[in-house]
Amino acid sequence: MGNKEIIVKSQKIILKKYLDENDIKLIRNLEDICIKEDNINLKLELEYRIEIKKDYNKSLNDVNEILYYLNDELIGYAGISAFSRNIAEINGMVHPSFRRKGIFTKIIEIALDECRKRNFKEILLLGDDKSVSAMKFIEKTKGIYSFSECRMTCLEWEVKEINNESIVVKATNKNAEDIDRLNTIFFGDVSSEMILPEDEEKNNNITYFIKIDDKIIGKIKTSKEEENSIYISGFGIIPEYRRKGYGRASLVKVLNKLKGENISKIELDVEIKNKNALNLYKSCGLKEGSIMNYYRMI
Numbered sequence: 001m002g003n004k005e006i007i008v009k010s011q012k013i014i015l016k017k018y019l020d021e022n023d024i025k026l027i028r029n030l031e032d033i034c035i036k037e038d039n040i041n042l043k044l045e046l047e048y049r050i051e052i053k054k055d056y057n058k059s060l061n062d063v064n065e066i067l068y069y070l071n072d073e074l075i076g077y078a079g080i081s082a083f084s085r086n087i088a089e090i091n092g093m094v095h096p097s098f099r100r101k102g103i104f105t106k107i108i109e110i111a112l113d114e115c116r117k118r119n120f121k122e123i124l125l126l127g128d129d130k131s132v133s134a135m136k137f138i139e140k141t142k143g144i145y146s147f148s149e150c151r152m153t154c155l156e157w158e159v160k161e162i163n164n165e166s167i168v169v170k171a172t173n174k175n176a177e178d179i180d181r182l183n184t185i186f187f188g189d190v191s192s193e194m195i196l197p198e199d200e201e202k203n204n205n206i207t208y209f210i211k212i213d214d215k216i217i218g219k220i221k222t223s224k225e226e227e228n229s230i231y232i233s234g235f236g237i238i239p240e241y242r243r244k245g246y247g248r249a250s251l252v253k254v255l256n257k258l259k260g261e262n263i264s265k266i267e268l269d270v271e272i273k274n275k276n277a278l279n280l281y282k283s284c285g286l287k288e289g290s291i292m293n294y295y296r297m298i
Helices: 021-038 046-051 103-117 132-140 173-187 197-202 246-260 275-283
Strands: 011-016 065-070 073-081 087-094 122-128 144-154 167-170 205-212 215-226 229-237 265-271 287-296
Touching: 011 103, 021 046, 021 065, 021 073, 021 087, 046 073, 046 215, 065 103, 073 103, 087 103, 103 122, 103 132, 122 132, 132 287, 144 275, 167 246, 173 197, 173 205, 173 215, 173 229, 197 205, 205 246, 215 246, 229 246, 246 275, 265 275, 275 287
Parallel strands: 087 122, 229 265
Antiparallel strands: 011 065, 065 073, 073 087, 122 287, 144 265, 144 287, 167 205, 205 215, 215 229
């Protein structure tokens, strides 16, 4: 009788607050496999997760990362992103070869339980508009549609000169409260965590204020994702200064600055129903791409 090899599959779920470099590497590999298989956008916010190195809220027991291993191979992942508002966003993935085995349901349930335990004001589950499996899963969990965002990208843009009295200046630590004030105006409630601009800059995140004379009328944030790639977020103008050309002028000034720094790719996300913003970005050379749907979880 010949020898028999008995293979016992070892499964484990690891819960963490922060990811280390090896975690990021394994997640990127799994992300590449899923994107190649499904041709979708996952929006895992890995750059955001890399940047969070300082524990601002001191909640050591918080879980933001759920990693599912089989025989030491990462085959499932879900992450919780909170950003500046008291709103949790959950996105995740499972290796194509291990789907329909309840793995995704398990890791999302863990993420939802964690969010409910932390009393987030709202919990959102994300899914690419083209992902049939994601839409079916969200329907099964009785997620309620909230809104959709469009990923916009620009690979080439001309340096344009705009004559406008607004100026763009880098924020410093003394401006932290100004950033929180603007976030409240633009996005509603903000969290109790105050992340200092100079700390963020160490992680390649820069917040610029838009000013007229000495008055701050808006802001825009740039985050370096790769050597020559920038993601733009947190862009807004206070209501009384909108529709006066300050937003477009300020965006062009930032794009000009990035061009001078040899940045060759710009990305951002914009809510689909925000037609004014869509048209603004289009006028600056950004093009519409994938659509991400957000569903409110009960």
